[in-house]
Amino acid sequence: MPHFTVTIEETGETYRCSDQHSLLAGMEALGRKGIPVGCRGGGCGVCKVEVLDGAIRTRAMSREHVSVDDEAGGRVLACRATPQTDIRLRVLGKMKRAVCQGAAAESTTTSQMTGD
Amino acid sequence: MAMTGVLRPGHAQLRVLDMEESVKFYTEVMGLIDMGRDAQGRAYFKCWDERDHHSIVLRQADRAGMDFFAFKVLDQATLDQYERDLKEYGVATERMPAGEMLNTGERVRFKIPTGHTIELYAEKKDVGNGMAYTNPEAWVPNLPGIAPIRMDHCLIYGGDIDGNRDLFEKVFGFSLVERIKLEDGTTDLATWLTCSAKAHDIAMVRHSEDDKLHHVSFRLESWEQVLRAADLMSMHRVSIDAGPTRHGVTRGTTIYFFDPSGNRLETFCGGYDFYPDMQPLTWTWDNVGAGVFYHDRKLNERFLAVVT
Numbered sequence: 001m002p003h004f005t006v007t008i009e010e011t012g013e014t015y016r017c018s019d020q021h022s023l024l025a026g027m028e029a030l031g032r033k034g035i036p037v038g039c040r041g042g043g044c045g046v047c048k049v050e051v052l053d054g055a056i057r058t059r060a061m062s063r064e065h066v067s068v069d070d071e072a073g074g075r076v077l078a079c080r081a082t083p084q085t086d087i088r089l090r091v092l093g094k095m096k097r098a099v100c101q102g103a104a105a106e107s108t109t110t111s112q113m114t115g116d
Numbered sequence: 117m118a119m120t121g122v123l124r125p126g127h128a129q130l131r132v133l134d135m136e137e138s139v140k141f142y143t144e145v146m147g148l149i150d151m152g153r154d155a156q157g158r159a160y161f162k163c164w165d166e167r168d169h170h171s172i173v174l175r176q177a178d179r180a181g182m183d184f185f186a187f188k189v190l191d192q193a194t195l196d197q198y199e200r201d202l203k204e205y206g207v208a209t210e211r212m213p214a215g216e217m218l219n220t221g222e223r224v225r226f227k228i229p230t231g232h233t234i235e236l237y238a239e240k241k242d243v244g245n246g247m248a249y250t251n252p253e254a255w256v257p258n259l260p261g262i263a264p265i266r267m268d269h270c271l272i273y274g275g276d277i278d279g280n281r282d283l284f285e286k287v288f289g290f291s292l293v294e295r296i297k298l299e300d301g302t303t304d305l306a307t308w309l310t311c312s313a314k315a316h317d318i319a320m321v322r323h324s325e326d327d328k329l330h331h332v333s334f335r336l337e338s339w340e341q342v343l344r345a346a347d348l349m350s351m352h353r354v355s356i357d358a359g360p361t362r363h364g365v366t367r368g369t370t371i372y373f374f375d376p377s378g379n380r381l382e383t384f385c386g387g388y389d390f391y392p393d394m395q396p397l398t399w400t401w402d403n404v405g406a407g408v409f410y411h412d413r414k415l416n417e418r419f420l421a422v423v424t
Contacts, residue, residue, distance in 0.1 A: 038422040040355035042133055043180030043378020046422060060133040062378070062424070063178040095421035 004083040008034040009052060009090045017083050023049065023056070024078040036093050040079045047078040048093035055084040119190075121198070122288045122311040125269055125318070126188035126237060127170060127217075128332045131177035131424075133377040135159060138174050141376050145352045146334070147261025148172060151243075154218050163266045163334065164256055168240040169219040171267035172332075180377040180424040182329040185270050185318070186223065186235035187288075187311065195238040199224045201287050214239070228283055230274025231326030262345045264334035264383055269316050271330040273323035273423050277307060280320055284309050290317070293390050294365045296399040296407050298322075305404065308365060315366040315387035321420070328423040331372060333382035342369050345383045349373055357418055364410040365399060379424050 001018045006026065008014070013034045017026025024035055024047050038046035045065030051074035058071065061080040070076070075092060132138040139159055142148045148161035151170045160170040168188070175183060189195050202209050202224070212223040212235070221239030228234055246256045274280070281304075284290035290309040293316055298305045308316040321330060336342055346360045349371070357372035357380060368387040374380055399407035405414035 038418060039180075039357075039374040039378030039380065039424065041180070041374050041376050041378030043374070043424040044422045060178075062133065062180050064181075065179075095417050 004054070004086045006083060006087045006089065009088060010034070017087075019057075019082055019084060021082065022079050023081050023083060023087065023089070026083075027078075035078045035091055036095055038079075038093075038095075042077050042080040045077065046093045046095055048075065048091075049078045049081075049089040050075045050092055051081070052088045052090055054087035054089075056081040056087065057084055058082075119312060121194060122187045122189050122236070122290070122317075124188055124312060125171075125267060126168070126186045126240065127173060127220075127235075128185050128267065128270060129158070129173040129175060129183040130329075130332065130375070130379050131179060131181050131183060131377070132174050132375070132379070133176075133178070133180060135174065135176040137376045141352075141354075142172065142174065143261070145261050145348065145354060146381075147259055147263035152218065160218055162243075163264050164259055165245045165265035166267070167242050167245050169243050170240075173217065180379050181327075182232075182270070182272075182332070182379070182424075184225065184233035184235050185272070185332075186237060187317075188240065189236050189238050192221075192238045195222070195224060195236055198236055198287065202226055205283065205287050207283070207287075219243075229276035229279030230272060230320065232272050232274060233327075262334075262336075262348050262383060264336050266335050268333045268335040268384070269314070269318055270332045271319040271321065273321050273328035273330050274326040275323065277304060277320040277322050281307050281309065284311075284318070291390065291392050292396045293394075294397045294399065294407075296365070296404055297401055299401045301400070305401075306365075310390050313389045313391060315368065315390055323420075323423070325423075329379060330423050331380040331382045333384055336383050336385045339369050339385055342371060342383060342385050346371050357422070358409060358416055361412065362410040364403075364407040365397075367410075377424070380422070 003016045003018050006017050015030050015032045036046045038044040042061035059080045061077045151160040159174040161172040162170045207226050210225045214221045219241035223235045223237040225235045290311050293310050294308040295304050296306040306321040308319040311317045355374040359371035362369045366387040368384045370384045
């Protein structure tokens, strides 16, 4: 199966991802970081990215997090997008933190950009 | 305590992004029994040991999450009384007609302070658990998938969880079983409530957005079954969130995982029996990690942030 190079703009991190895996699954399988990991099913919205260069194929994802305009503009959930070419992307999603600033602080200050 | 008012969680209606994929997941991986579709295209399922017609309803939608969560009450008179009690408490109610949901009687629908829609109903067709009502066998053999015995509880996220607790306690007589306090030592981050002798029938976490689902939970009968469920999830490439591990709160063993639309589910076992004379257990802020994940003793970031 074809593999493509995915580059995360902010960190310069790159990884190889097949056209059979989502951008998120490809990252996770190699233990790489950069895109926040949530439900992996298109429902929660935390892995939203903007594809700056390259072509993707997408599956259904929650309209609560990805509008029609978003989708047309390449702003999609990484768990529902598979690469068709090399990809350069920017991370848009983040873990929503509510009353638990303190709680999550221990884990999130170090992991905000690491995805876990 | 003789249970007379609210008996137990009865059904949850979940939104899914792809019905065909979801039906396959809920039957083949979860091992729920397919109980058919209605005219709106909703799909109905039950766990094998449940006797009523269904406990999970799936609706195709463009976003994930939970439409509503329902409790079964003792009988029609109890349903009518609760509707009066809700109105007296100041909550608007709506009657969903019998038959709007397959094999289900009238439902009383209302919103709780966190924005979630809750339903009460008294009647749902008894279809049995696959074994006889006279001289039954011990269990049903050759069930596919994880095959939990019942849909057990849910955990919801929203703002005014204090208002929720007041309503469930005052109108329906629920008891507070456990709570986690925020850093100020006063405010509840989370509460676990029961209407029965279970450790929880519904739980809630304070959150910036209303009407969010954290998980719907399914009960297994042993820790070994929980491990077997994790094996099946890996075989089917299910998205696992956390576990197998144990919760400090309720002492239940658990796996958090996601359905194909990103709705978090739990398969769990255990927990202790609660009676209304027992005082609630409290977890302090510095032990929140152990309260949620007893072995790791720290929260994963997703616990507080990933909801549908």
